[in-house]
Amino acid sequence: MSTAPAPGIAINLTGVILVMEGDEAAIYASNFDAGGSPGLPSGPFEPIKHRTLELGLRSFAQEQAKLSLGYVEQLYTFGDRGRHAGESAAEGEAMLNPHIVSIGYLALTRIAPGTAPRGHFHQLYGFFPWEDWRKGPPAIIARDILPRLALWASDHAAEAASADRRALSRAERVALLFGADGTPFDEEKVLERYELLYEAGLVEEALRDGRKAATFWPSLPKLGRMMQLDHRRILATALGRIRAKLKYRPVIFELMPPDFTLTDLQRKVEAISGHPLHKQNFRRLVETGGLVEATGGQTMTRGRPAALFRFRRDVLTERPAPGLRLGRSG
């Protein structure tokens, strides 16, 4: 009930800074560790220096990424960092070190082309190749993921060990998350997919953290790029969150320049949501939905010139949940 300071707790603030580089989503990461794995900007929350959690995160972003953040939103607080970050080798000793709780944040920032500190931005789908369905179902799912998950799901002994009768079976979870057996692929379940792969021992972090699940398969394909600590889990949380949020909040405009063409807007939405959109419906949606208005200007690229649009700020006060209800497919 009360508030005696528990000994040895530290709070770590970690930020996913999402930007667009052309038509690809990218995140800031540097701080490479000994193994060459990139890490997100992060640091300890110090109440003396940081008036709020979010201001703490902003200052780390400023120091480490040299970026001044616009839109920032809290994602989730992870307390079982040990499980995902290598403490497991010495459970007992870990007690002596401060227990670390990480609070993840998502930031959306527009970088003017060329301005970005080079070499520190990494394409998003390098970490989650199974999440990019813009060119159809990713080959990595059918070739590398599903066969191994099928094996993992057929381990009935492990299954039975779980006492929770209400829980879904392994096979059900695989079908639900990776869209086997005709189940539709739900692009928002990014975190759930990553955690399933972790649990099955298929991502490198699982091996690093000392899980021994990787006994089914002698050769382990590389399933996306590893990150430090639990950073890839935080990144998965961020991607799932922004995919969901696109549909009911006009957050995409945080990543757009002031003026843009509708094709440009569509490409960037596709980059984040991970699937192709139906062009006519997309245009109808943003225009009749009052999300954008024509500036009167035009581009001149090759091909027919495109009309320029800007975000219609008034939509915020007109409709309760303005977003892109995202007409799928194309």
Added chain:
Amino acid sequence: MSTAPAPGIAINLTGVILVMEGDEAAIYASNFDAGGSPGLPSGPFEPIKHRTLELGLRSFAQEQAKLSLGYVEQLYTFGDRGRHAGESAAEGEAMLNPHIVSIGYLALTRIAPGTAPRGHFHQLYGFFPWEDWRKGPPAIIARDILPRLALWASDHAAEAASADRRALSRAERVALLFGADGTPFDEEKVLERYELLYEAGLVEEALRDGRKAATFWPSLPKLGRMMQLDHRRILATALGRIRAKLKYRPVIFELMPPDFTLTDLQRKVEAISGHPLHKQNFRRLVETGGLVEATGGQTMTRGRPAALFRFRRDVLTERPAPGLRLGRSG
């Protein structure tokens, strides 16, 4: 970047335990403070005792509310607890005490009628009378809230002090959140409404925390029941979250008995979402949506007997986002 333990941080876990008492939503609260304000079950996170954050919360719920929780979900982590919890009187001194970060949780629990520890459950809308639209627009909005917020919004001096040009004006926020000027009332924005009232100095917590905004109005009506610390803010977060989640996850069934009638289901959904639902559409929705199946049983109350239904667990594996798309009105 790294993880030297920042001195003087404590993490507090606070749980909103939501139950149904008949057709009313209620929460567990006890721990009354000197002023008689109820507090939610909570306690300090101690990594030695609690393997994860969620397990810590569960143990506090067990100890304090004597309830074993089913569904639990993390809501948000509040770091600026000071602003909402009375530190402001002595900003300087606060530095000496441990800085407290609170992590809010939402738990949904079914209590068998009569089993509940009496006297510790409080009706939800006692804390947020402006959120209950089941019998039409609450009188408290037109009578007590809007006139005062109109005054508050007309304070252009305060307005101009805000440098953020992209921010909405006070008047716009009022219209957007409380549905003035024909703007629809968005029932999910519970937290935003509470924070607006706090900012305007209209809820008692604002006075308690030493904000001096209450200069416009000599007499202040009681706008819902006050809670300890920042607990009402956490409660507002919880209500907003579950209202949103009802629409895409079948969480309502965590609060239902195994067998129930459709009318019973509808009443409980209405109690949480806060507005009346259209009967025929609701029934069509849950039946054709595959959320429920008939058990074959019937109730015998006065009036025509009602068919009993149960939750159809298979819906979880059939559809990506099974929920109640909530046909409004009635």
Added chain:
DNA sequence: GTAATAGTGTCTTTCAGACAGTATGAC
């Protein structure tokens, strides 16, 4: 019979998803 609650049939409007087409530039 009345009161009370449970349940059904069908209409209209909106909108997601898709079709096939036309327009305007560079070369």
Added chain:
DNA sequence: GTCATACTGTCTGAAAGACACTATTAC
């Protein structure tokens, strides 16, 4: 003219939202 990109008109089927109506019990 061709190629490339931008843009439009319209159909269809599935739901959301609403209408009025019938059914089965207790008394």
